[in-house]
Amino acid sequence: MFIVGDDPVKLGLVSSLNRPGGNVTGMSVFTTELAKKRLELLHELMPATSIIGLLINPNYLGSAREAVAVQTAGRIIGRQVLVLSASDERDIDAVFANLAQQQIGALLIDADTLFVSRRDQLVALAARHSMPAIYDLREFVAAGGLMSYGTSLTDGYRQVGVYTGQILKGAQPADLPVQQATKVELIINLKTAKALGLDIPLPLLGRADEVIE
Numbered sequence: 001m002f003i004v005g006d007d008p009v010k011l012g013l014v015s016s017l018n019r020p021g022g023n024v025t026g027m028s029v030f031t032t033e034l035a036k037k038r039l040e041l042l043h044e045l046m047p048a049t050s051i052i053g054l055l056i057n058p059n060y061l062g063s064a065r066e067a068v069a070v071q072t073a074g075r076i077i078g079r080q081v082l083v084l085s086a087s088d089e090r091d092i093d094a095v096f097a098n099l100a101q102q103q104i105g106a107l108l109i110d111a112d113t114l115f116v117s118r119r120d121q122l123v124a125l126a127a128r129h130s131m132p133a134i135y136d137l138r139e140f141v142a143a144g145g146l147m148s149y150g151t152s153l154t155d156g157y158r159q160v161g162v163y164t165g166q167i168l169k170g171a172q173p174a175d176l177p178v179q180q181a182t183k184v185e186l187i188i189n190l191k192t193a194k195a196l197g198l199d200i201p202l203p204l205l206g207r208a209d210e211v212i213e
Helices: 031-045 063-076 089-097 113-117 119-128 138-142 153-168 190-195 202-207
Strands: 002-004 026-028 051-056 080-085 106-109 133-135 147-151 184-189 210-212
Touching: 031 051, 031 063, 031 106, 031 133, 031 147, 031 202, 051 063, 051 089, 063 080, 080 089, 089 119, 113 119, 119 133, 119 138, 138 147, 138 184, 138 210, 184 190, 184 202, 190 210
Parallel strands: 002 026, 051 080, 051 106, 106 133, 133 147, 184 210
Antiparallel strands: 147 184
């Protein structure tokens, strides 16, 4: 069983979504497909920011494809997207130390297991450097991050649990279609916005699925 943030066919995990084949199936939350939307949300929050950083893990197979897509989306809205790479916690520290020098005004954190595991470090660094950042999971915002837009991790694990139960009862993974996440949520932390001196636009606030105060 797997739960991944990219297309499992492109990653080579299954032969197709409807008929996975082999001995594996699971759920795709397609978090990487939502990166362009996160860029739009940052732009809506901070329309005067001309340079936005995109933090990726270069060791992740889909990071290069996502970087190109986000940079292309940035050009469409007239914003420069600088790709920043980090493959461990020391790299993350170094990235934040150089943000001001690169005149980056907002930061988009890629959907990656490395960054999920370094959640507290990322949130603390964003606060220390007064850097508005958007993440892919609610858990970042609950920990003090500014904003997130992505699928529900809790819902994803619930779906995987359902499939696990079916397999334990005798179902074959090859016959179970890969599930795709359908719940996408926008979470905003007003306390963090206040600490950053940001006023959340009312239209953006009104679209939030959850506001943490």
